[in-house]
Every structure is written in structure tokens, then in C-alpha cells.
Amino acid sequence: METALAINNLVKTYKDGTQALKGVDLTVNAGEIFALLGPNGAGKSTMIGIIASLVNATSGEVKVFGKDLYSDRQAVKSMIGLVPQEFNFNMFEKPVDIVANQAGYYGVPREEALVRTEKYLKQLQLWDKKDSVSRGLSGGMKRRLMIARAMVNEPKLLILDEPTAGVDIEIRRSMWSFVEEIAEQGTTIILTTHYLEEAEQLCKNIAIIDHGEIVRNTTIKELLKTLDVETFIFDLDHHPDDALLQALGAVHKDDCSIELDVPKSKNLNSVFKTIDQAGYQVSSMRNKANRLEELFVKMIENNGGQA
Amino acid sequence: MSTTYIGIKTLLRKEVTRIIRIWSQTLLPPAITMTLYFVIFGNLIGSRIGEMGGFDYMSFIVPGLVMMAVITSSYGNMVSSFFGAKFAKHVEELLVSPMPNWAILAGYVSGSLFRGLSVGLIVTLISLFFTDIQVHNVWIILSTVVLTSIVFSLGGFINAAFANKFDDIAIIPTFVLTPLTYLGGVFYSITLLPDFWQKVSLINPVLYMVNTFRYGFLGVSDINLGVAYGIIIAFVLILGFCSWYILHKGIGLRS
Numbered sequence: 227m228e229t230a231l232a233i234n235n236l237v238k239t240y241k242d243g244t245q246a247l248k249g250v251d252l253t254v255n256a257g258e259i260f261a262l263l264g265p266n267g268a269g270k271s272t273m274i275g276i277i278a279s280l281v282n283a284t285s286g287e288v289k290v291f292g293k294d295l296y297s298d299r300q301a302v303k304s305m306i307g308l309v310p311q312e313f314n315f316n317m318f319e320k321p322v323d324i325v326a327n328q329a330g331y332y333g334v335p336r337e338e339a340l341v342r343t344e345k346y347l348k349q350l351q352l353w354d355k356k357d358s359v360s361r362g363l364s365g366g367m368k369r370r371l372m373i374a375r376a377m378v379n380e381p382k383l384l385i386l387d388e389p390t391a392g393v394d395i396e397i398r399r400s401m402w403s404f405v406e407e408i409a410e411q412g413t414t415i416i417l418t419t420h421y422l423e424e425a426e427q428l429c430k431n432i433a434i435i436d437h438g439e440i441v442r443n444t445t446i447k448e449l450l451k452t453l454d455v456e457t458f459i460f461d462l463d464h465h466p467d468d469a470l471l472q473a474l475g476a477v478h479k480d481d482c483s484i485e486l487d488v489p490k491s492k493n494l495n496s497v498f499k500t501i502d503q504a505g506y507q508v509s510s511m512r513n514k515a516n517r518l519e520e521l522f523v524k525m526i527e528n529n530g531g532q533a
Numbered sequence: 534m535s536t537t538y539i540g541i542k543t544l545l546r547k548e549v550t551r552i553i554r555i556w557s558q559t560l561l562p563p564a565i566t567m568t569l570y571f572v573i574f575g576n577l578i579g580s581r582i583g584e585m586g587g588f589d590y591m592s593f594i595v596p597g598l599v600m601m602a603v604i605t606s607s608y609g610n611m612v613s614s615f616f617g618a619k620f621a622k623h624v625e626e627l628l629v630s631p632m633p634n635w636a637i638l639a640g641y642v643s644g645s646l647f648r649g650l651s652v653g654l655i656v657t658l659i660s661l662f663f664t665d666i667q668v669h670n671v672w673i674i675l676s677t678v679v680l681t682s683i684v685f686s687l688g689g690f691i692n693a694a695f696a697n698k699f700d701d702i703a704i705i706p707t708f709v710l711t712p713l714t715y716l717g718g719v720f721y722s723i724t725l726l727p728d729f730w731q732k733v734s735l736i737n738p739v740l741y742m743v744n745t746f747r748y749g750f751l752g753v754s755d756i757n758l759g760v761a762y763g764i765i766i767a768f769v770l771i772l773g774f775c776s777w778y779i780l781h782k783g784i785g786l787r788s
Binding site for chain 2: 240241275278279280281282300301303304306308310312313314315316317318319323324327328330331332333334335336375379
């Protein structure tokens with residue numbers, strides 16, 4: 227399989243002595259959506275900054291689709307699209323100009339740039355705002371504008387640094403669909419996010435970075451396997467009494483709901499049996515959605531940090 | 534069309550759009566200021582001064598005032614545009630793109646050149662209301678104004694690259710640029726000065742630019758044209774290299 231990104235022993239020490247990256251090794255295969263997770267200050271944005279030529283590395287090697295960042299920087303840059311964490315476009319310009327100009331910086335002729343601008347602004351539901359002053363766009367629109375801008379050079383590697391931060395759930399889901407769509411078309415995507423549900427939904431492989439080091443690099447499936455306990459929420463037909471909670475070792479969540487940690491070794495039938503014998507009916511049951519989040523918090527805490 | 538050329542053209546288009554969009558901040562103020570100079574120094578005071586360098590005072594100061602407007606506008610355009618891009622982080626749009634550093638510089642300098650020359654043309658047209666302009670050598674006029682505009686665009690770029698706050702981009706124009714311009718022979722011929730101050734004046738690069746430009750109009754200069762061109766071109770090359778080096782190393786731009 228072709229390698230989209232190969233990072234070898236990447237080190238970054240800032241002028242004030244802060245060591246943001248301590249010899250990071252990372253490989254991302256072509257065509258995948260790869261999640262990069264880590265708490266604030268872990269080194270995610272520094273690593274992305276180095277790949278995108280916004281931060282100078284202290285040492286190490288970065289290759290994008292086999293091209294070396296230092297000896298072939300122009301070629302590497304032409305293959306990358308970046309959606310940074312912070313808004314970094316001219317707030318007084320119109321979306322159509324921001325996107326078309328970015329295409330121009332990548333050498334796309336004006337006519338073609340305008341065609342692509344229309345395509346991506348429409349895909350990201352911004353076409354009706356194309357002539358508005360960007361400052362007036364909502365937070366979600368501004369974020370989508372940055373995605374359109376990053377896509378206009380049709381990059382082979384798209385880096386999304388917390389692309390859905392601060393957007394509502396509806397827009398977040400439409401952005402997920404867009405990300406999945408462009409990944410299907412062959413674009414490799416690196417995604418950093420604080421929404422772990424997002425990583426679970428979109429990505430197959432994941433790296434967790436903390437204190438400038440990769441503490442885990444595996445598939446999300448493998449990572450979730452390491453969870454030996456699953457949390458379920460049972461909605462009962464009436465208010466649970468203390469006897470039931472004690473019998474199950476459950477926690478009373480709200481009016482008729484209980485939350486229960488079930489070890490993987492334990493059969494769920496026994497849980498149902500206990501509930502049934504106590505005279506309760508289970509009206510619905512669901513898995514608690516933050517499995518990855520629990521794992522992430524545990525991993526970071528084990529590494530001596532705070533998630 | 535090469536991809537680099539498209540990048541430069543895009544950056545120039547962006548700058549021109551910006552300059553025209555905020556014309557009341559970019560093109561109008563020098564027109565008003567220079568009109569006041571023409572009225573006060575040219576008409577009211579100039580008529581009492583008499584001749585300067587063999588010409589009436591108004592004819593003598595017109596080239597200097599045009600050049601002063603070009604210098605201020607070229608520098609101001611670059612320093613505000615590039616520092617603004619750095620401050621609001623949209624300079625990153627260029628830094629992540631495959632545009633070579635020299636091309637980024639060329640795009641910004643072209644934008645400042647556009648503003649400098651537009652302002653120069655506006656001030657020249659305004660001066661026609663006050664005096665008749667004679668042209669001794671149009672090529673000297675054009676080459677001097679273009680080279681001078683480039684020199685101060687590059688100076689503005691270096692200022693913007695090192696600036697961390699808006700105060701930093703106001704210090705150089707106030708404490709360096711304005712004194713150099715006022716003492717650069719815009720309003721007087723240095724032959725009026727005592728020998729010592731004449732020699733001191735020769736270390737001011739603006740003097741060479743103003744005098745060469747004035748020679749293009751009037752055919753008179755306080756200094757040797759060959760030396761003046763040599764100095765102006767040397768400034769273009771030195772400041773151009775420094776600006777490229779700043780971009781290459783990412784000084785003030787990349788951590």
C-alpha cells in the first residue's frame with residue numbers, strides 16, 4: 227500500500243526550550259482517514275504545522291507521497307490542503323475571492339479556479355454566501371469556508387485540524403459526509419479532533435499523541451478491544467429501588483434509568499434475569515457512546531497527564 | 534502560463550482589489566495632503582521664495598512632492614498589507630502554497646508598486662492645476678519612480694516581518710521615513726546648505742531618488758545621475774535579498 231505520510235524521528239524544540247515533539251514516528255497509508263488525538267498542548271498542531279510548512283522542525287524527516295519535505299518542499303506543498311484550527315482568512319474578503327485566490331497561489335488558472343470555487347462552495351453549502359463579507363459568516367460557515375479553501379487545489383493529503391470545533395451537530399454530520407465523500411474519491415485525510423465520536427465514526431486508524439510522543443498507534447477496532455468493560459444504560463418501566471441497584475452494582479442515572487458497567491466476560495442474560503426477577507421491564511437499552519473517550523482519558527492519565 | 538506566474542498575478546489582483554476597495558484610505562489621503570502642500574508651499578509661500586535651482590519654486594517642488602507621495606504610499610501599502618496578513622494569520626494562505634519565496638515577495642512588491650504609481654499619477658495630475666509640468670527625460674522619470682517604489686516596498690516588507698504589534702509599523706515611518714524624506718531635497722536644493730550639511734545630506738538615500746526624479750522633469754540635479762542610479766539599484770538588490778532571506782528562514786513568520 228502506498229504511504230501518504232511518513233514521519234521519522236521528528237523533533238521540535240521551541241526557542242523557549244519547550245520540547246513540543248520528542249522524536250515522533252508516524253505512518254499514514256494513502257486513501258485512509260487517519261485520526262490524530264491528544265490533549266491540548268500534546269504536539270498535534272506543531273506536527274501539522276511542520277507538515278504544512280508553517281513551523282520549522284528542529285530535526286527529523288517528513289515525506290509526503292515519497293517526496294521529502296526539505297529537499298522537495300514545493301512538490302510536497304502542492305499535494306497538501308490544510309484546514310487549521312484557527313480562522314486564518316481575511317475577514318474583509320468575500321468567500322469567492324478567498325477560495326479562488328487560494329487556487330491561484332497553487333498555480334490554478336483563474337478560469338479553472340472559479341469553476342472549482344463554485345464546485346466546493348456549493349458542496350459546502352456556501353454558494354449563496356459567496357459575495358458576503360466573510361466576517362459576517364457564522365462559525366460553522368467560516369469553518370466550511372476553510373475546508374472549501376483547502377480543497378480547491380484538490381490535494382492528495384488533506385489535514386483537518388479540529389474541523390468541527392464549535393459547529394452544531396447537524397453541520398458536523400454534513401461535514402462528516404463530505405469528509406467521507408472526498409476520502410472515497412481517493413484523498414488521504416488526517417483528522418485531529420476533540421470529538422472522539424468523530425474519530426470513531428470516520429477513521430480506521432488512530433494515533434494518540436501526548437507530551438510530544440505517540441503513545442499509541444493502532445486501529446480504532448484494536449483500541450476498543452482493550453476496553454474490558456462496556457457501559458450500558460437500561461430504561462426501566464418504573465423507578466428502580468436500592469435493592470435492584472445493589473443486586474446489579476448499577477448506578478441510578480435518572481428517573482427510570484440505570485447505568486451499569488458490564489465486564490466483557492459477563493453474559494448480559496444474567497443482567498436481564500436479575501432485572502426480571504426484581505419485577506422490572508426493560509423498555510429500552512443502549513450502549514454508552516463515549517467508549518473511545520473513556521479509553522482516551524485512561525490512556526492520557528496513565529501517561530501522567532490530564533486529558 | 535507557469536504556475537508561479539499565476540500565483541504572482543493572483544497576489545497582485547488581490548492587492549489591487551484591496552487598494553481600490555479601500556480607496557478612501559489608500560488613494561485619497563495623499564491627494565488631499567499634496568494639494569495642501571501645493572497650495573501652502575507652492576502658491577502662498579513659494580511665490581515669496583522666488584527661484585530654486587533656476588526654476589520657480591512650485592516647479593521645483595512638484596517632482597519632490599510626487600516622489601514623497603510615492604515613497605510614503607509604497608512603504609505604507611507593504612507594511613500595512615503584509616503586517617495585516619501576518620497579524621490575522623492569512624499570510625499562511627501563501628506560506629502553505631507552493632509559491633516560491635521570491636514569487637510571494639514579487640506579488641506583494643507589485644501591489645505596492647501599483648499603489649505607489651497610482652498615487653504618483655494622481656499627485657502629478659493635481660499638480661497640473663498649480664503649474665505647467667515640463668518633461669526633460671521620461672525614461673529617467675519612469676525608471677526612478679519604479680525603482681524607488683520597489684526600494685520602499687521592500688523596506689516596508691522588512692519592517693512588517695519584524696513587527697509584532699501595530700506600534701512597530703508606525704515607528705519607522707514616523708522616526709525614519711519622514712525625516713529622511715523632508716531632508717532629502719524635496720523642498721530645497723542642497724546647494725543652499727553649508728558644506729558640512731551638504732556632505733551629511735549625501736548619506737540620505739532619498740536625496741538621490743528625489744534628485745534623479747527631478748532631473749527627469751527639469752534637467753537639473755544636485756548629484757551625479759550615475760552615482761544616484763548605482764545607489765538606488767544597490768538598495769533594491771540589498772533589500773531584495775534581505776526580504777527573500779526573511780521569507781526563506783521564516784523570520785517573524787514561522788516558529
